[in-house]
Amino acid sequence: EPEVTQTPSHQVTQMGQEVILRCVPISNHLYFYWYRQILGQKVEFLVSFYNNEISEKSEIFDDQFSVERPDGSNFTLKIRSTKLEDSAMYFCASSRSERNQPQHFGDGTRLSIL
Amino acid sequence: AQSVTQLGSHVSVSEGALVLLRCNYSSSVPPYLFWYVQYPNQGLQLLLKYTSAATLVKGINGFEAEFKKSETSFHLTKPSAHMSDAAEYFCAVKKAAGNKLTFGGGTRVLVKP
Numbered sequence: 336e337p338e339v340t341q342t343p344s345h346q347v348t349q350m351g352q353e354v355i356l357r358c359v360p361i362s363n364h365l366y367f368y369w370y371r372q373i374l375g376q377k378v379e380f381l382v383s384f385y386n387n388e389i390s391e392k393s394e395i396f397d398d399q400f401s402v403e404r405p406d407g408s409n410f411t412l413k414i415r416s417t418k419l420e421d422s423a424m425y426f427c428a429s430s431r432s433e434r435n436q437p438q439h440f441g442d443g444t445r446l447s448i449l
Numbered sequence: 450a451q452s453v454t455q456l457g458s459h460v461s462v463s464e465g466a467l468v469l470l471r472c473n474y475s476s477s478v479p480p481y482l483f484w485y486v487q488y489p490n491q492g493l494q495l496l497l498k499y500t501s502a503a504t505l506v507k508g509i510n511g512f513e514a515e516f517k518k519s520e521t522s523f524h525l526t527k528p529s530a531h532m533s534d535a536a537e538y539f540c541a542v543k544k545a546a547g548n549k550l551t552f553g554g555g556t557r558v559l560v561k562p
Contacts, residue, residue, distance in 0.1 A: 339492070366548065377555070378493070378539065383548035391548045426492060435481050435500035438550060440493040 337361045341427050341441035348417050349449055356412045356444045358427030367410045368428040368438060369402065371395070378426070384410065414446075422448045451476050453542050455553035463561050468527040470556045472514075472540030475521065480542040482523045483550070484514055487537045496538070499523060510534070535560045 340359045348354045360367050369381040382392040384402050401413045410429075414421055424445050428438040456471040474480065481500050485493040497508025504516045510533075514525045523540060540553040 341492075368548065368550075370550070378541075378550075378552040380549035380551070385548075393549070428493075434545070435498070437483060437495045437498050439495065440485070442490070442492040 339427055339429055339439050339441035341425075341444050343444060344442065345445045345447070347447045347449060350419055351416050354414050354417055354446065356414075356425050356427075356446070358410045358412075358441060359408050360410055360427065360429030361439055362408070364429035364431050364439070366390075366430045366432065366438075367402075367404070368430075369412045370426045370428065370440075371423040372426065372443075373420075373423040381412070381425075417446075417448045419448050422446060451480065451542055451544065451551045453540050453551055453553035455538075455540050455556050457556055458554060459557050459559065461559045461561060462530045464532055465529050468512075468525075468530045468534060468558065470525040470538050470540075470558070472523045472525065472553055473521055474523065474540075474542045476542065476544070478545065479516075479518055480544050482514075482516060483541045483543070484508065484512070484523075484525050485539045485541060486510075487539065487555075489536075493539065496525070530558075530560050532560050532562065534558060 342357045367384045372378045382396045383390045424443045426443045427441045430436045430438045452475045454473045483498045484496040497506045499516045507513045512527045537555045537557045541550040
């Protein structure tokens, strides 16, 4: 069964550094998402992406964050200047459509900011 | 804004006993509803979904959930717990128009032999 893959599984970065988290969505999916889960807190929506542009974003997704689909298969989340509070598990998801289709999640990247 | 409440952050059940995980949502319009399961060191796996068809929804691994509009609930049940059901379970809602899933806080299930 096709699945969403995320790399790396764990990323350790110094505060202030840029980090790029990578995702390969399911191949016939058109909508892509990033969520994050800070330890002990709820899974939170960050951004959704469709047709090469952001379709919705949360208040968390400020100017420090950006997303890109650089080629036909990858979907990336960049954090320009990381802060301690960016430490979290980041999940990528994809879905075939926006409406009632479920979102399929990757195993996540654990980001640790030192 | 939508919100999702899962009653009980931890649930302990005996193997073979009923599993009942509670989820209530706040929404003026019935949304799409989902249950996801997360096993240790893994991502979120879809268990089942409600998308305005039958109110009783059957999912994988013997789980089912019932949508009750009058109670704004979407509780998850399994008649007989198995050791492999030990995991964290998340209820999530999505508006009919829009992209984002709003998650509950999760319920961690412990299954005792």
